[in-house]
Amino acid sequence: MSRGYEEAPEVLTNGAAVIAHNVRRSFNGRDVLKDVNLTIQGDEFVALLGRSGTGKSTLLRILGGLDADYEGDVLVPQRRAVVFQESRLVPWLRVAANVVLGLRPGNGGRAALRARGLAALAEVELAEHARDWPLTLSGGEAQRVALARALVREPQLMLLDEPFGALDALTRIKMHALLQRLCARHRPAVLLVTHDVDEAILLADRVVVLVDGEIALDTRVDVKHPRDRGNPAFVDLRNQLLKELGVNEVDVAPSLLHAVSGGDRQFHRQDPEKI
Amino acid sequence: MSVIDLVSRRSTKEDEGSNSIDVITLEHPVSTKRRRRSFRVPRIVRRTVGPLIVVALWQWSCSAGVFTSFEVASPIAVFDAGRELWSQGVLQTNLLVSLRRVAEGLGVGVSIGLFFAVLSGLFRLGEDLVDPVIQAARAVPILGLVPLAIIWFGVGELPKIFLIALGSTFAIYINTFAGIRGVDTKLVEAGQTFGLSRWGLVRRVILPGALPNFLVGLRLALVGSWLIVIVAEEINAQSGIGYLIMQAQTTARTDIMMLGLAIYAILGLCADALVRLLERRLLSWRRGFVGA
Numbered sequence: 001m002s003r004g005y006e007e008a009p010e011v012l013t014n015g016a017a018v019i020a021h022n023v024r025r026s027f028n029g030r031d032v033l034k035d036v037n038l039t040i041q042g043d044e045f046v047a048l049l050g051r052s053g054t055g056k057s058t059l060l061r062i063l064g065g066l067d068a069d070y071e072g073d074v075l076v077p078q079r080r081a082v083v084f085q086e087s088r089l090v091p092w093l094r095v096a097a098n099v100v101l102g103l104r105p106g107n108g109g110r111a112a113l114r115a116r117g118l119a120a121l122a123e124v125e126l127a128e129h130a131r132d133w134p135l136t137l138s139g140g141e142a143q144r145v146a147l148a149r150a151l152v153r154e155p156q157l158m159l160l161d162e163p164f165g166a167l168d169a170l171t172r173i174k175m176h177a178l179l180q181r182l183c184a185r186h187r188p189a190v191l192l193v194t195h196d197v198d199e200a201i202l203l204a205d206r207v208v209v210l211v212d213g214e215i216a217l218d219t220r221v222d223v224k225h226p227r228d229r230g231n232p233a234f235v236d237l238r239n240q241l242l243k244e245l246g247v248n249e250v251d252v253a254p255s256l257l258h259a260v261s262g263g264d265r266q267f268h269r270q271d272p273e274k275i
Numbered sequence: 276m277s278v279i280d281l282v283s284r285r286s287t288k289e290d291e292g293s294n295s296i297d298v299i300t301l302e303h304p305v306s307t308k309r310r311r312r313s314f315r316v317p318r319i320v321r322r323t324v325g326p327l328i329v330v331a332l333w334q335w336s337c338s339a340g341v342f343t344s345f346e347v348a349s350p351i352a353v354f355d356a357g358r359e360l361w362s363q364g365v366l367q368t369n370l371l372v373s374l375r376r377v378a379e380g381l382g383v384g385v386s387i388g389l390f391f392a393v394l395s396g397l398f399r400l401g402e403d404l405v406d407p408v409i410q411a412a413r414a415v416p417i418l419g420l421v422p423l424a425i426i427w428f429g430v431g432e433l434p435k436i437f438l439i440a441l442g443s444t445f446a447i448y449i450n451t452f453a454g455i456r457g458v459d460t461k462l463v464e465a466g467q468t469f470g471l472s473r474w475g476l477v478r479r480v481i482l483p484g485a486l487p488n489f490l491v492g493l494r495l496a497l498v499g500s501w502l503i504v505i506v507a508e509e510i511n512a513q514s515g516i517g518y519l520i521m522q523a524q525t526t527a528r529t530d531i532m533m534l535g536l537a538i539y540a541i542l543g544l545c546a547d548a549l550v551r552l553l554e555r556r557l558l559s560w561r562r563g564f565v566g567a
């Protein structure tokens with residue numbers, strides 16, 4: 001049985017960045033993941049939806065190499081980066097040092113590494129905070145630093161575990177736009193764990209829903225960019241996903257769903273050819 | 276015109292129109308006293324006020340005849356004794372001897388405490404092997420070891436340094452160990468995913484995370500080491516501040532005895548200031564509450 005890239009470094013995957021086959025994980029005899037099968041293409045943006053406690057983080061941790069006690073086969077690329085719900089910046093390292101944490105200086109030496117870190121910070125528009133302590137940042141800024149820390153590694157696979165869950169609605173809208181820009185530029189494979197149906201539809205090429213330890217639904221998002229929450233295709237998909245998650249339409253007040261829709265128009269996934 | 280004037284003018288006008296309006300008393304969200312901070316007494320001045328008051332009360336009680344000069348020497352008498360001993364060269368040499376003993380004992384004690392704290396903090400096996408031994412040794416009163424230390428190490432410098440090292444090592448061990456185990460596992464995990472090596476993790480994440488606790492331990496160790504050096508020097512020594520105090524006892528020189536104690540007090544203050552300085556420099560990343 002192969003366990004990630006270490007033992008099978010040269011598997012040809014036909015352009016897939018993640019292959020998970022019959023993945024099982026149990027805690028104290030209770031199966032959290034029963035039989036998960038998931039393939040993600042090299043530049044695909046996949047959103048993983050599921051109710052709280054269904055094992056989304058568990059799956060992400062397995063893919064990220066943070067959990068070795070699973071059964072089944074998993075293949076992931078060598079360059080992976082994780083962004084967690086909490087930024088997990090090291091408080092006693094300056095912002096710039098956090099970004100390049102764990103990277104070894106290459107041919108250019110330390111100066112080149114520092115420049116790389118600063119460039120990544122500039123991409124998330126935080127260059128002027130390079131010398132700051134992480135604890136002085138706001139929640140949104142800290143999360144952008146965490147994004148920069150992930151991106152600077154030029155990951156082939158980005159694993160995002162509810163990265164915007166703790167942010168306010170306005171900041172989240174900005175972060176969505178930023179994430180779309182960054183993904184269009186770097187084109188990693190992305191697995192975004194979220195429990196926010198609208199966020200999944202806005203950002204992803206494909207949405208998978210985890211129910212009872214298995215992928216219960218796996219669907220492409222065929223909503224034209226720029227995606228608008230009022231678009232009938234958007235509404236249909238949202239209803240389908242909510243139903244899969246066990247939420248009836250009548251349970252959801254429309255005002256809640258449209259609470260932040262005023263900012264929608266600024267979303268459009270940038271065409272990679274144009275950049 | 277201040278805000279208060281504005282508010283009161285408007286409300287009197289409205290009162291004329293109708294008198295059925297509920298009156299709401301307004302106030303500043305924080306008292307104006309707390310907001311006006313244009314004049315602040317420097318920290319260092321504020322911190323010396325307390326000790327100065329104590330010295331003043333001490334001098335006053337001596338001058339007023341509450342104590343005889345044999346019972347308690349006045350600050351002025353103590354100061355004169357200090358000048359006398361200094362001019363003889365006695366004070367400097369003995370002070371240096373004591374300082375050196377503390378420095379050496381502390382150096383050994385801190386190193387050993389740190390070594391074992393890291394060992395049992397990082398490795399379960401280390402903890403299982405080391406921790407019970409240290410917990411048991413910690414329960415032994417160090418001053419009870421003085422006679423044994425003399426048998427083992429003779430009457431030279433070694434027994435004193437041994438006792439001081441022993442007295443400081445436990446505070447360092449206990450606090451640093453707790454600090455290492457208290458480092459956020461989420462940070463450790465993040466470090467791992469971003470490719471930090473084991474050593475990198477220890478150096479960049481775990482040890483800096485344990486630093487605040489280590490400094491707490493250092494503070495306790497400093498206090499403890501001065502406590503032990505005085506006892507060690509009083510029991511068995513031909514030099515040091517403790518020796519000076521013992522000598523003064525045989526010649527009934529209260530002023531010199533109190534001089535020795537005053538020196539310990541001042542050194543304690545300096546040691547505390549040193550750790551504070553270290554904390555300010557090393558823990559500047561913390562944005563914690565520092566007091567109003």
Ligand SMILES: Nc1ncnc2c1ncn2[C@@H]1O[C@H](COP(=O)(O)OP(=O)(O)O)[C@@H](O)[C@H]1O
Nearest residue numbers: 027028032050051052053054055056057058059
């Ligand atoms: N280390 C662990 N030990 C025991 N149970 C765990 C552990 N990690 C996760 N679980 C359990 O697995 C289930 C799924 O957790 P998680 O993957 O975090 O859910 P979520 O979908 O909300 O991210 C939960 O019931 C949780 O209690």
Ligand SMILES: [Mg+2]
Nearest residue numbers: 056057058161
């Ligand atoms: Mg989770």
